[in-house]
Amino acid sequence: MKRILSAGLLVIMGTCPVVAQQPDTIPLSLNIREIIVTAKTGFNPGRQAKSSASVEEYLQSSGKAGMIKRGNYAWEPSVNGMTSERISVTIDGMKIFHACTDRMDPVTSYVETVNLGKVSLGSGFEANPNASNHIGGSIDMRLNKSGFCTDGFSANVSAGYESNGNLQVYGADMSYANPHFYINSGIFHRSSSNYRAGKSKEVLFSQFNKNNFFSNIGYVVANGKAIEGTLIYDHARNVGYPALTMDVATADGLISSLAYTMENPFPKFYKWETKVYYNNIVHIMDDTKRPDVIMHMDMPGNSRTGGAYSTLSGRNDNHRYSLNIDGYYNRSYAEMTMYSNNRNEMPMFMLTWGDVRTINAGIFAIDEYRINDNHSARLSSKISFQRDGVGNEEIGYESLLVYYPEMPRYKGRIIGNVAARYLFNKNGWEASASAGYGSRAPSVSEAYGFFLFNTFDSYDYLGNPGLKNESSLETSLILSKKYKTLEVKTEASCFYFYDYIIGKPNVELHHMTIGATGVKVYQNLPRATIMNLNLSFKYRFANNFIWQSNVLYARGKDDKNNSLPLISPISYNTSLTFLNNHFTAEAGINGAARQTNFNPEYGEDETGEYFIANLSAGYDFKAGNVIFRMKTGVENLFDKYYSTYSDWKNIPRKGRNIFLNLGINFN
Amino acid sequence: MKRLYRILVSVFIAAVFISCGKEEENSPADPTEGLKLIQEFADDNYTVSAWNERGEFRLGYTKVYFTIKDKEGNFIDNAKLTSFPEMDMGMMKHSTPRSEIIKVSGKALYEAYYNFLMYSGQGNGVWYYDLSYKVGDAGGGFEDVVIDVKNAFRPDGKTQASIIKTVAGADDKRYVITLVEPQNPKVGVNEISAYIHESKSPDYPAIENFSLGLDPRMPSMENHSSPNNSDLIWSEAEKIYKGKVNFSMTGYWKLNLILRNEKKEALYGNPISENNDSSSLFFEVEF
Structure with a gap:
């Protein structure tokens, strides 16, 4: 059994290195969380979520990422209370941007758990070297590659069923690996009907259907030199968004990359990885299934990103360092055609993203200096040049000129950050203090979005090409103490923003969307602050039990001390886990206090307190070369009807849900 | 291969001749080209x-x-x-x-x-x-x-377009207001121009130094409007009333107007207000 355990962990931890044996990431940091995703071989008591969970559920279960929900599908992750514009979301270092102007498709929705090995969550400027425009944090989804192992052939099949919404998950993947070559490939299906909120209330338009295919391939071309390729195709269709006025007909993501890795390219450098990538996202909205459509419209969107990066990692004595250059080119295009109810009238056509083109190139360097066994210091910096503008002159640029007669078609920006951290550890104590200063460019919607309707506050949002970069001074303190059976940790982070970008009403402009309250234009607020505080402990007792708890408090304020939107109230979770070699069982509750710091200006209202209880049990066993895994449980045991601060328009979350997951692994 | 080459060459030469011939035919600058x-x-x-x-x-x-x-x-x-x-x-x-x-x-x-x-x-x-x-x-x-x-129709080919209006002004004179530009409207900033004539047959004298207040709206979009439009004012150089109209999207636009005399007194038309979503004087542009 122990052998299985260690073999499993080996794979999960990704210790089948591409080339070198040295750790290939920046030294383990207290701030970077790694969430293990792939439902891979073997027994992993550390895995918290059910194996059929979506990427979003994995992220949510980490307690480090919040989730803004507009339905049952494609939740939008937030880190430190910040979403897409302020965090960087990458796939294995690749930039990828959503194609929906209404944020119906955060890029995390274009991958499946089976695609991923782990997710690195960074806070503030601590991030993977390829992150850009990240001011609040970063999420890097690391791909599930077999690596150049000696595993030979293996295969997995899995199935999951959830009672609530009749959710079904089926997956199959296989891999072949030897020290010179690997390939792993899989297909995945996930679908659900409408789910029921607590008290059996059906949430209409919460269905979805998703298929995913992925393949990774690697080949050692010469000793210490390898080529690796990745292809992911993700196709979702008939996705309902109960919190919005429209659904999605199809959302397609094609993600591809080709990487070349060299071991020990130069003295004092142990790894050099260079990657080129391209991804294409096509997102087609659909309002034809809604009974109460005021005006039918077509809203397709497209986001294409191509890029490359090259990372050189090295170590020398007490230094570990990394150099990185990266560049990408994104084109974001979204159109809207509205069909007047007066059928004699011509359709109304506009570009909501007028083929916005962003080219960004940056250079990054980091060095961690181990002063001695107890002290280390780290310094990192990134500088990028960005040029963005409106590619479509005829409609995209011309329509923005109506609102900004002086605007140039393209604009250059310099963005960057510098961050430092000091880490002390001794006798189980660990303390880290870090500070950073950096900036981000406005997002596509913030700079060039054209009448993007936000159902949350019922305003049309107009981009502002004259926005200044937003910058932030970020500090964080982490203190933890490990005893033999107890771990206690406290973390605090504070972001002090300058030129904070947010939409403010402009009463002189006429809204476009029927029923909208007005128009908000993105502006720079002189100041804003976001603060996060997290306390947690983990206690092991009686050999087989773990009790862990986590409390989170966050606060966001604008320059007039009003609350920023979508900031979590006090929330908590606590769980008791039993585990032995084959069996796990967990009982947990999570909840939140009443949201008192809300802001009606952004469409928020008070969200009540809630807590829900979950139970689960899992069993793994091995027969010959086959490992069986099963997990079952019930979520929201008491069938509470509730919604959280981050549920769009207060759509209720799932009521009681009984799940069953089965997995079989052949080696 | 050689034959193919020869064919191609002769086709090319013929094409050159034909096109040259055409040019010669039209060469004494036909003033009606494009008309x-x-x-x-x-x-x-x-x-x-x-x-x-x-x-x-x-x-x-x-x-x-x-x-x-x-x-x-x-x-x-x-x-x-x-x-x-x-x-x-x-x-x-x-x-x-x-x-x-x-x-x-x-x-x-x-x-x-x-x-x-x-x-x-x-x-x-x-x-x-x-x-x-x-x-x-x-x-x-x-x-x-x-x-x-x-007749002038809207793009549906059935409904008459509102592009010329005769109104009885508050000064007891009758005026004809005629939309000239935009003939080819586009999303974005458009030149708009119009004529004002006194409605007095047979001469219809052109009126100078009046103005036309402009408020473009989309009635089917809850009267959505665009910013930064300019009223039509008299251009002495071009002998026409000129202004700017901004279209934030394609579709049916109603250009609400207020006719004002040289003293800026309103003679016809009314401002858009909560209770009044249209002026009595308007043109229609649809594209």
Whole structure:
């Protein structure tokens, strides 16, 4: 059994290195969380979520990422209370941007758990070297590659069923690996009907259907030199968004990359990885299934990103360092055609993203200096040049000129950050203090979005090409103490923003969307602050039990001390886990206090307190070369009807849900 | 292979010849290039032809170009042309606001505009057209030629477009207001221009130094409007009222107007307010 355990962990931890044996990431940091995703071989008591969970559920279960929900599908992750514009979301270092102007498709929705090995969550400027425009944090989804192992052939099949919404998950993947070559490939299906909120209330338009295919391939071309390729195709269709006025007909993501890795390219450098990538996202909205459509419209969107990066990692004595250059080119295009109810009238056509083109190139360097066994210091910096503008002159640029007669078609920006951290550890104590200063460019919607309707506050949002970069001074303190059976940790982070970008009403402009309250234009607020505080402990007792708890408090304020939107109230979770070699069982509750710091200006209202209880049990066993895994449980045991601060328009979350997951692994 | 090459070469040479030949045919700068013939008026000595881009007279602003040719087919560039359209509705007759016919400099071409108040057949009316010319000492003309003024439709091809209006001003005078530009509206910033004439047949004197307040709206979008529009004010240089209209999207736009005199007193039309989503004076633009 122990052998299985260690073999499993080996794979999960990704210790089948591409080339070198040295750790290939920046030294383990207290701030970077790694969430293990792939439902891979073997027994992993550390895995918290059910194996059929979506990427979003994995992220949510980490307690480090919040989730803004507009339905049952494609939740939008937030880190430190910040979403897409302020965090960087990458796939294995690749930039990828959503194609929906209404944020119906955060890029995390274009991958499946089976695609991923782990997710690195960074806070503030601590991030993977390829992150850009990240001011609040970063999420890097690391791909599930077999690596150049000696595993030979293996295969997995899995199935999951959830009672609530009749959710079904089926997956199959296989891999072949030897020290010179690997390939792993899989297909995945996930679908659900409408789910029921607590008290059996059906949430209409919460269905979805998703298929995913992925393949990774690697080949050692010469000793210490390898080529690796990745292809992911993700196709979702008939996705309902109960919190919005429209659904999605199809959302397609094609993600591809080709990487070349060299071991020990130069003295004092142990790894050099260079990657080129391209991804294409096509997102087609659909309002034809809604009974109460005021005006039918077509809203397709497209986001294409191509890029490359090259990372050189090295170590020398007490230094570990990394150099990185990266560049990408994104084109974001979204159109809207509205069909007047007066059928004699011509359709109304506009570009909501007028083929916005962003080219960004940056250079990054980091060095961690181990002063001695107890002290280390780290310094990192990134500088990028960005040029963005409106590619479509005829409609995209011309329509923005109506609102900004002086605007140039393209604009250059310099963005960057510098961050430092000091880490002390001794006798189980660990303390880290870090500070950073950096900036981000406005997002596509913030700079060039054209009448993007936000159902949350019922305003049309107009981009502002004259926005200044937003910058932030970020500090964080982490203190933890490990005893033999107890771990206690406290973390605090504070972001002090300058030129904070947010939409403010402009009463002189006429809204476009029927029923909208007005128009908000993105502006720079002189100041804003976001603060996060997290306390947690983990206690092991009686050999087989773990009790862990986590409390989170966050606060966001604008320059007039009003609350920023979508900031979590006090929330908590606590769980008791039993585990032995084959069996796990967990009982947990999570909840939140009443949201008192809300802001009606952004469409928020008070969200009540809630807590829900979950139970689960899992069993793994091995027969010959086959490992069986099963997990079952019930979520929201008491069938509470509730919604959280981050549920769009207060759509209720799932009521009681009984799940069953089965997995079989052949080696 | 060689044969294929030869064929290709000969095709190429032939093509060059054909295209050159064509050019030669048209080379003595045809002043009507890009224009379509509306109607011809011919006598024993001269042929006067009316042209424009659409090849038709149409309700509202209609720009018309004229050429005059002698019997040998030579374009005459020193003629003087005058015209007079008149609609006969049985009980009454009236003309329509129009300009003089003036020479286009550098071309054997003459231009004028007519702001047709009605289309042919409207109220059972018939448009009669007088045209006279003078070339040196010789002169001639055509009288009571029936012309066909088409109706102007919105893009649906059925609904008449509102592009010319006759209103009774607060000063007890009647005015004709005619939309000229934008003829090819686009998303973004558009030039807008209009004529104001006093509605006094047969001369319809052009009114100068008034203004037209402008408020473009989309009625089917809860009266959505665009910012940074400019009222139409008199351009002394171009002898027309000019302003700016901004379209944030394609579709049906209602250009609400307020007619003001030189003292800025409102003569006709009303501002848009909560209780009033349209002016009594408006044009329609749809694209």
